[in-house]
Amino acid sequence: MADVAYLPGLPRMLPALLPADDNSSPWRFPQYFADHFSEVMGWLWAHTWLSVVPVIAGLIIALPIGWLASRHKWAYPPMMTVSGLLYTIPSIALFVLVPPLLGLDPLSPLQVPIALTVYSVALLVRVVADGLGSVSEETLQAATAIGYTPVGRFFTVELPIAVPVITAGLRVAVVANVSIVAVAGTIGMVNLGLLFDQGFKLSTDTPYYPPIVLGLLLCVLLALVLDLLVILLGRMLTPWRKAVRS
Amino acid sequence: MIRFDHVTKRYPDGTVAVDGLTLEAPTGRITVFVGPSGCGKTTSLRMVNRMIEPTSGTITIDDRDVTSLPPHELRRTIGYVIQHAGLFPHRTVIDNVATVPFLLGTDKKQARARAAELLERVGLPAHFARRYPAQLSGGQQQRVGVARALAADPPVMLMDEPFSAVDPVVREQLQDQFLQLQEELGKTIVFVTHDIDEAIKLGDQIAVMAVGGHLAQLSSPADLLARPIDAFVAGFVGRDRGYRALGFARGAALPTTPEPTVRFGERVPPGGLEEWTLVVDDTDQPQGWLRSGPSGSPPGSPIDDAALFRGGTLATQGGSLRAALDACLSSPSGRGVVVDGDGRLEGTVHLDAVTDLIASRERAEVTGGADG
Amino acid sequence: MIGNVLRWLNDPDNWNGTQFTTGIWAQLQTHLLYSVIAVLAALVIGLPLGLAIGHTGRATSLISGLNAVRALPTVGVLVLLVVIIAPHFHGRTSKGYIIPTLIVLILLAVPPILSNTYAGVQNVDPAVRDAAYGMGMTGPQVLWRVELPNSLPLIFSGLRSATLQVIATATIAAYVTLGGLGRFIYDGLAQQDYPQMISGGVLVAALALIADLVLALVQRYTVSRGLTKRFSKSTVGGAVAADLEEAGVEHT
Numbered sequence A: 001m002a003d004v005a006y007l008p009g010l011p012r013m014l015p016a017l018l019p020a021d022d023n024s025s026p027w028r029f030p031q032y033f034a035d036h037f038s039e040v041m042g043w044l045w046a047h048t049w050l051s052v053v054p055v056i057a058g059l060i061i062a063l064p065i066g067w068l069a070s071r072h073k074w075a076y077p078p079m080m081t082v083s084g085l086l087y088t089i090p091s092i093a094l095f096v097l098v099p100p101l102l103g104l105d106p107l108s109p110l111q112v113p114i115a116l117t118v119y120s121v122a123l124l125v126r127v128v129a130d131g132l133g134s135v136s137e138e139t140l141q142a143a144t145a146i147g148y149t150p151v152g153r154f155f156t157v158e159l160p161i162a163v164p165v166i167t168a169g170l171r172v173a174v175v176a177n178v179s180i181v182a183v184a185g186t187i188g189m190v191n192l193g194l195l196f197d198q199g200f201k202l203s204t205d206t207p208y209y210p211p212i213v214l215g216l217l218l219c220v221l222l223a224l225v226l227d228l229l230v231i232l233l234g235r236m237l238t239p240w241r242k243a244v245r246s
Numbered sequence B: 001m002i003r004f005d006h007v008t009k010r011y012p013d014g015t016v017a018v019d020g021l022t023l024e025a026p027t028g029r030i031t032v033f034v035g036p037s038g039c040g041k042t043t044s045l046r047m048v049n050r051m052i053e054p055t056s057g058t059i060t061i062d063d064r065d066v067t068s069l070p071p072h073e074l075r076r077t078i079g080y081v082i083q084h085a086g087l088f089p090h091r092t093v094i095d096n097v098a099t100v101p102f103l104l105g106t107d108k109k110q111a112r113a114r115a116a117e118l119l120e121r122v123g124l125p126a127h128f129a130r131r132y133p134a135q136l137s138g139g140q141q142q143r144v145g146v147a148r149a150l151a152a153d154p155p156v157m158l159m160d161e162p163f164s165a166v167d168p169v170v171r172e173q174l175q176d177q178f179l180q181l182q183e184e185l186g187k188t189i190v191f192v193t194h195d196i197d198e199a200i201k202l203g204d205q206i207a208v209m210a211v212g213g214h215l216a217q218l219s220s221p222a223d224l225l226a227r228p229i230d231a232f233v234a235g236f237v238g239r240d241r242g243y244r245a246l247g248f249a250r251g252a253a254l255p256t257t258p259e260p261t262v263r264f265g266e267r268v269p270p271g272g273l274e275e276w277t278l279v280v281d282d283t284d285q286p287q288g289w290l291r292s293g294p295s296g297s298p299p300g301s302p303i304d305d306a307a308l309f310r311g312g313t314l315a316t317q318g319g320s321l322r323a324a325l326d327a328c329l330s331s332p333s334g335r336g337v338v339v340d341g342d343g344r345l346e347g348t349v350h351l352d353a354v355t356d357l358i359a360s361r362e363r364a365e366v367t368g369g370a371d372g
Numbered sequence C: 001m002i003g004n005v006l007r008w009l010n011d012p013d014n015w016n017g018t019q020f021t022t023g024i025w026a027q028l029q030t031h032l033l034y035s036v037i038a039v040l041a042a043l044v045i046g047l048p049l050g051l052a053i054g055h056t057g058r059a060t061s062l063i064s065g066l067n068a069v070r071a072l073p074t075v076g077v078l079v080l081l082v083v084i085i086a087p088h089f090h091g092r093t094s095k096g097y098i099i100p101t102l103i104v105l106i107l108l109a110v111p112p113i114l115s116n117t118y119a120g121v122q123n124v125d126p127a128v129r130d131a132a133y134g135m136g137m138t139g140p141q142v143l144w145r146v147e148l149p150n151s152l153p154l155i156f157s158g159l160r161s162a163t164l165q166v167i168a169t170a171t172i173a174a175y176v177t178l179g180g181l182g183r184f185i186y187d188g189l190a191q192q193d194y195p196q197m198i199s200g201g202v203l204v205a206a207l208a209l210i211a212d213l214v215l216a217l218v219q220r221y222t223v224s225r226g227l228t229k230r231f232s233k234s235t236v237g238g239a240v241a242a243d244l245e246e247a248g249v250e251h252t
């Protein structure tokens, strides 16, 4: 756009952010999307899969561990310590550490989902334990008195009551995963992180914005959509809370 | 003296919590605000130390308007005990108590020494000083709350349901200790409670408040029981008013008769005893009644815990007629046990004698007017 | 593979560096430098802001707005900032990369510190705050003597969470050509020198654990025992708690 140059005092750093004709303008991301549609959709799909599946796997693993920690006082501190330590390990370190520890190929496609599952377990064990711990002893005894078996009681009484707390934990895990998965793109894993990698590599001389902006947008959108899905799922599972929410 | 002069508090949402309150809380006395939930007791109390500002009207302490000082300076001169103690969880018990002296810039060592002294006075052993509030029971926390309010030796104390969070037995203990302390210290106290019995027990003067923030009645406890001003106060003061009023009645001396006794730990003499015999210990303090005869302890059997009937209460000579009446009613022998100030047996009194005293007092009250 | 990693970590040349390579010690220094600057800057921004918002109860919408920031992918933001800023620096300087990296790290560290500080002040028992005013404390005295010490457990878990995220993300500095322990990961990847890459991961993980341990110790000696009721609480795991706290998860 020619008239940009006439605006007095415009900071020199910003012109690239304004609509411009050349292909490297940030506003050209739809064009970039259209040009690389099938490729980017593939990355988006991979990104989604990598963000969601480890959380589900993590939840399935965390449920029994968290249940144990919530029902047995002795189990709580060591389990919280172990999960806290796991959570302390930086994600990128975990990516490169998983293969040698499990005897996989150094660049196995499984390393990222496994590492993220470990992460999700670390986060969710605490959430599940605290969520189940919030079920009162009277409720448990009432359920037992009615005649539930321990397993029946867990699925029909304890778990539903813990759903709001677990939902909140799942939201944290899913949103964090979307960001962490992008990091894996920088070590060559296939996902939306590759958009940043491309943008960076194509910007050696002059900035090339479209893939970067597109990546940011898709990541944020994905995080928001997944967050919303978790919220909806949580509401579906706790219809009785509608009355309270009003 | 604290004086409320046409004090009204209207909250921003339109709720009138206190409506035109005018009363005086005399120096060195306990004034109790009592009334149903939401009647504005807390609001009235908190306007004294300006935790809440009145919408209109003035409050003075010793004829000085409370608004003449910045709020934080005013508050340092007023002891304040809140309902759930509100202790600082991050500070040790002793530093909690020394809060206001620290604020006033008192030397730390001196402030702590004084705090330790106060802890003892409210009945907490010295080793509690280094504990944290989380390590105390509810009753112990209340004591620390009272000690903290007393730390800077303020002439005025505000207490908002300070004993409500504890069980009845502990509450009774706290109340007794509080009265003892007040006897020594003589503070000007405004005390809030919703428990009419607590009000009657502690108050020199009771202000009954009705929902909407009106002052329904201001009088001495005895007067309140004897002459509730309207149906609301009568209903609030509750049942058994006549009986409870006897708690304030100190009639003429109880006409006691000597009572034969046996000693605890000895044996029933071979000749047997009257049907009911009073048992005392080595210091002449009554322990309970012993039953003899066909359905009681036979001659030669031990006078021990198993043989004793401990159901009876004791009346103190010079105490209230309520205690004397109760001693008669609760005694298995029908004779009320009377002790002196040291708890030693003085004799027994008959129900008839007590009711005679009550009757003569009633007549005096009706003709001569009441005094507390 | 594990043997090769141990061999790599045992080689003094890898620690001290050679004519052609930068050693672990030097990269560790760089990594720590970025991390410390970022965390300190985030503390300087987040702590006073969190205390102020918590104490006054104003501008609380800022806190909920912060949670949206979590959805931003850090790599993406880093690359964007590098691409915008780097071209404005010429010659033999890495400022064009350091500045964006620090911005991203600070951006990452402020939300946990700010929102945990805010939550800490908010969570102070109203009866305790009431008592503080009732004893005659002024507003600032209530803040310093009551609200701040009572918020410390939450502030520390925010600080620890921020520190971990910063140490983890400082690794990506190497992706945009800077130093730090991430160098070994990205160089190892590029040269297909997997022992080096995995050693890089081990080093970053060790640094994170040590940093968390140090902060846990500081926390232990700073936070009043009356609050921690020590003996029952585990010392690690603060980061999980902080992330959940930020998201508004109640825990028992």
Ligand SMILES: Nc1ncnc2c1ncn2[C@@H]1O[C@H](COP(=O)(O)OP(=O)(O)OP(=O)(O)O)[C@@H](O)[C@H]1O
Pocket: B011, B012, B013, B015, B016, B017, B036, B037, B038, B039, B040, B041, B042, B043, B044, B194
């Ligand atoms: N901040 C406020 N805003 C609006 N209304 C209030 C506020 N505080 C108290 N009220 C209302 O003012 C009235 C008096 O409240 P107050 O706390 O003084 O009652 P109270 O006599 O102490 O009751 P309780 O025995 O339950 O403690 C109540 O109706 C209450 O709902």
Ligand SMILES: [Mg+2]
Pocket: B041, B042, B043
């Ligand atoms: Mg009240």
